[in-house]
Amino acid sequence: MKRKMNIAFALLLSASVLASGCSGNKEAAQPTAPSEEPAQTPEATETVLIQVNTYGLGNIATTDDGTEPEFGEYPIQSSVMNTAPGTEIKMAAKADTEEGYVFVKWTKNGEFYSTDEKISVKADADAEYIAVFMMTTGYEGEPVKDVKDAKVLGDVLGLPTGGSSFGEDYYAFGFELNNVTYQALADLDAKTSQELFDLDFDDPDYNKKHNEKIAPIAIKEIINITEKIPTEKDLEAYKGKTLGELMDAGWSNSGWNLEENIAYMTHEYFAFNAAFEGTWEGEFDEDTLAKMTVKSMTYAGIDDPAYTAE
Structure with a gap:
């Protein structure tokens, strides 16, 4: 049993540009000596x-x-x-x-x-x-200024957050500090986990009650997500794979753009734009997408800083 409270990051499509022009002119022909200037095409x-x-x-x-x-x-x-x-x-x-x-x-x-x-x-x-x-979570406690000083979840609850998630035995909180995105991971006991699940989302004091329960919990690990952003070399390794192979390996797809042959993919913490190639007939659906081959992979941003493999 797991509950996620993540911010959905809608990835936006790129635009293309055409700019071209041409013009020509031709002098009037002389009766005995016709001549013609070549057409002039402006850049x-x-x-x-x-x-x-x-x-x-x-x-x-x-x-x-x-x-x-x-x-x-x-x-x-x-x-x-x-x-x-x-x-x-x-x-x-x-x-x-x-x-x-x-x-x-x-x-x-x-x-x-x-x-x-x-x-x-x-x-x-x-x-x-x-x-x-x-x-923001609405937590009134003073957050740390250095991630090394964060000992309990309350030390980071007041920082800008990209979302949180929890299950029966863990709590993950994504946050931003000093231009770096982190995840604070903590162990959760069965009693606290159930109490969090029992909270009513529609309660105006939901955030306050939620924060009060998790603030004292010790942080087990802080993960630097920014450090894990894939390099160009990492992305190059996906070239030639089918999108179906990636989805079988745990990747997710949120849509595609057939004008540019781009698939919008997510994996673990991150979002990607996968340029693909291949041929198909009839309707294009997820089964069709799975057969397409990755032409290039581009990193598009941090999608879910509260991701866990749980």
Whole structure:
């Protein structure tokens, strides 16, 4: 018996750009000496593709004209800009604090970029920036400033969290500290486990009661999830495998994009975009997906910091 309370991170699709043009001209022919100039084809204007996204847990605002970004009446959670190289792009992130979320950081192409809510970047190459938001548990205790000082779950409950999970004999709590994602893992006795299962989700004081029960529990292990992010060499090893082989090995699929032949996969703590190749006839379904071969694998972010093999 296991209960998960994880944040769903909706992985967003990429956009593609076409920019081309041609024109021609021809001089009027002379009666005795016709001549013709070759058609002149202007070069396509080079652009840079900048994508700005969230995991659906907050809002963003962007500008590429030098003005300051402002949050309008209608919330925006993604933005795609085709802009000239060297353009300054300004971005701002805003958490939905009424729902208990906080802004944590910006990432660029999956790697940490900044903890500032407002940033300014130069569009020098295609890139994806993600505004990362996380939940708060409402715990009123003072959290540690150094992960080495965390001894009980109450030491980390006040930090931004990516979710928690528990079963009959364990409790896992994912949290962010100093731009690193961790998991605090603790042993859970049968009595406390049952008491947690018996709590009513609809109770307005659910979080408070939940926190009171787990705060004194000793932390058995702290796992540095950021250190476990796969390297390019790790990802290269999946090339040539079928998606069915990966799913048989414990990977999960949350959907696909047939315009770009991308499958959205998760495994353990992480999310991935798997570019695939293969042929099929008729309807494309999960059985069809399983037969597709991985062309390339891209790391897409931390999906479930409360993952355990339990």
